[in-house]
Amino acid sequence: MDRFARLVSRLLRVPVAFVSLVEEERQILPGLFGLPEPWAVSRTLPLSHSLCRYVVASGQPLIVPDARADDRLRTDPALGDLGIVAYAGMPLTDADGLVLGALCAIDHEPRTWGEGEPADLEDLAAACSAELCLRILSARSRSAQKVLETARAAAERARNHAERLEQEAQLGMDHAELLLRASEELAQTSGLEDVRRRLRDLFVGAGKPSYVGLLVADKDELHRIADPDIEHSVEREVLTLPVSAAFPSTRAMRERRAVFVPDREALVAEYSPEAVGFFDRMGFTTVLCLPLWGSRALLGVLAVCWTKRHEVGVTERATLTAASGYIAQAVERALHLDERISVARQLQEAMLTDLPVAEGIEISALYEPAAVGDMIGGDWYDAYHLPPASSGGAPGALMVTVGDI
Template identity: 80%
Template sequence: MPQQDRDPRAGADTARWRVLRLAGLSAAPDPGMDRFARLVARLLHVPVAFVSLAEDGRQILPGMIGLPEPWAGRRALPPSHSPCRHVVASGEPLVLADVRADDRLRPSPAIADLGVVAYAGMPLTDGDGLVLGSLCAIDHEPRTWEAGELADLEDLAAACSAELCLRILSAHRRSAQKVLEVARASAEQARSEAERLEHEAQTGLDHAELLLKASEELAQTSGVEDVRGRLHDLLAGVGKPSYVGLLVVGKNELRRIPDPDDANSVEHESLTLPAGAAFPSTRAVQERRTLFVPDREALVAEYSPEAVRLFDRLGLTTVMCLPLWGSRSLLGVLAIGWAKRHQVSITERATLTAASGYIAQAVERAQYLDERISVARQLQEAMLTDLPLANSIEISALYQPAADDHMIGGDWYDAYHLPPTSPGTDPSLMITVGDITGHDMHAATVMGQVRSMLRQATLDHPPYSPATALTALDAACTVLPIEAGGTLVHARLDPAPPGTPWTLTWSNAGHPPPLLRTPDARVALLEEHDSLLHQALENVSRSEHRRALPPGSILLLYTDGLIERCDRDIDATIPQLSGLLARHGTGPLSELLCRISNRMADPPPEDDVVLLALRVP
């Protein structure tokens, strides 16, 4: 067939088919893709979400939630039922508040058969920019998509695309490993033929092993600093450089990541470079290509005095700067330097260029993880309640994240007034401290759901019994698809006339015991508790208990991160906590909580910590 008569779509379809085979995806459930569909459904609150990939005149759905049969079982849709084909064709997002108002989709049987009314789809691409399909959210009612929802969907599509790229790269790595095994066998056979060939073959093997090592080691990194810490040892076998540096692109600047194992490195004195600075690294970013500085004379002739002084202090003569390309943008620069003049061979250059690709993947993954963790931290802290203003009762709270930045917890506190029983009287106060099991985004999300459900359960059941509210929450978690597991204390404080005891009514779902300090500095443990919160537990009997609080009493609630440590016995930490409360309970509650946190958090906690304290008048 003449070149001009070929259908370009056929070439794209063939490329997609090959990419999907490499990624190991078909019209069958895939746990990773199903996870992305569930995240879309949770974050955007839609009944239907799926990962749709174009294949052989149809759309396969390796990730899916909410579709009716027979489509759920088939995991595939014909073109007539798939709005996603328009995302694939255009390579652009498709966002519709009502598909029935769109001329392209109004005749689609997907409206009647699948209930597609509101639609939002973001393209999924491989590392070369080929559009493979879309990540989409579907609602059965007309809907105006909010900017934040579309941003979340776009972020999840980027993460899903990165997952597809990683799978494809893993397939390429396995293929490269097979090639490496063949190369090793050939090198052994050629060893006896010539020493020169042996040397060349060994060099090639060393470089190939470097790439294999890079793919394996860098896949395990958890942050940009971790990537930086591995670079020198990783690249030591390629030309034996005396310096390996990493710089990442920021806003109008390059940010240097110093060696975490060398606190005295010159790198710490120059952590940022303006984007327009006359340095080899910044010029590599500006020109988007590898730059090679063979000697000091070339450095002096072409770059700024500041660059010359820095490289003199680092003791470098020859420098090579390689751009680090991510899946969508330029991420930074890999800088490699030699103390003596060094001629980079073709093989070395090719190996370093390939290694920079693995390093770029690790940096991109680390930045994505850091961004997700930062967003999750902000989300978690945003869901912590602003404490209510009260004229008579003193209340203070403290939230301390885990020492490990990658541990996102489900700890929370809550406090709010109940409707007053009569005009002019102080309202009762509901308080909660809880801990949802897990240390990830899912735990933080479930925490927000449980917190809201418990508030609703309380306010829907006057006279606001803590046990009744917990029983309602148990029932909801059993019926709804919420993987809620954890512990909590839910309590009500009822006011009393001045000088008379307030009343504490509480129900404990497997949580560490609250502490009660009376004005005589005695501390009691409120040890009564029931079973923990878990959707698999049915017919849990929730009890509640009452205690009079003498005027001036302090009630302290906390989560298990405060008292549970791998190097400490809980039977020792609770008495320690009681002692701190007894000795320092006369001052402001905010100072008390800080003192407790500082004393109990050495070493820093492995889990999030929440503290909530109240002093009754």
């Protein structure tokens, strides 16, 4: 815009020229030449000092040889403060023809404007208007681009927020389903192997662990209950751990609290090289060990492992802790049932005696319980020789007894 002011000064041979844009309360000067201070620094003029406002108001050129002799202008403070005597202003318009301001030529002496000078000023004003239109379009384009970018950013944030809400909702559904499955699946378990089998498909969803291990306490050791149907390398390698071992699971047992290992760095910092080597071989990165509390004592530990780093939030930890409560109840029932079955089997075995050897007769026995695999019932049998009828005589008769309680 300064270039247009210089062109006006050279072409019309005037000491002052400027490009003005008239606003409601002031006049902005994006281009100027020869204007004294402080106007040159601020590049603004109050409307009281603006002859260009007459150009904007009328939409027509304003050509004045001597403003002091013009009834409209002679009282304008710009004449004294800016030294305006002769004035020529051409309208500057936008693409729609709206007058934005004026391209002005100012002389400090009275002046009769030459025949071609208004036309030259008009041509320069047309070129200046075209430049302003380009700048307006460019500004609008930048504004539209900024609005578009803002809208895209807002849409991206909204999409991310929606995805986050969807993930949280899915996690909530997964957690609720986990607790529902745990309450249903583990209520009908019949032994530790059955509990371990049902754990296999209990954990599903977005945060599904890579491995879930069940370790049961026995005096000063933790015994891992192996999956009866699927062979896991974890269960082949470490089946028994002393409670004193520096493993996350044994720590949970010793300290009777949940133990969380977020990554390998934490494992190396707090646990034994044996534990680090074991987890490296298994490919585990994140581990959560939860104590299994029975009605009277601590029964063991549930080990939940992920191969990739996994953030266990407050809600997920609460859900897993609640699920471990169902698992602990199932383990307690299974241990009680296994103990009763063990005692019953011992009693049954005591009632199924070894058969004697008898001359002239072959004796064999078959015990077939009603429940396949249990070998438990009230059945019994025995065979034994009666005392001889007389001293020194032949052996007594063979007595066979078979019973059912």
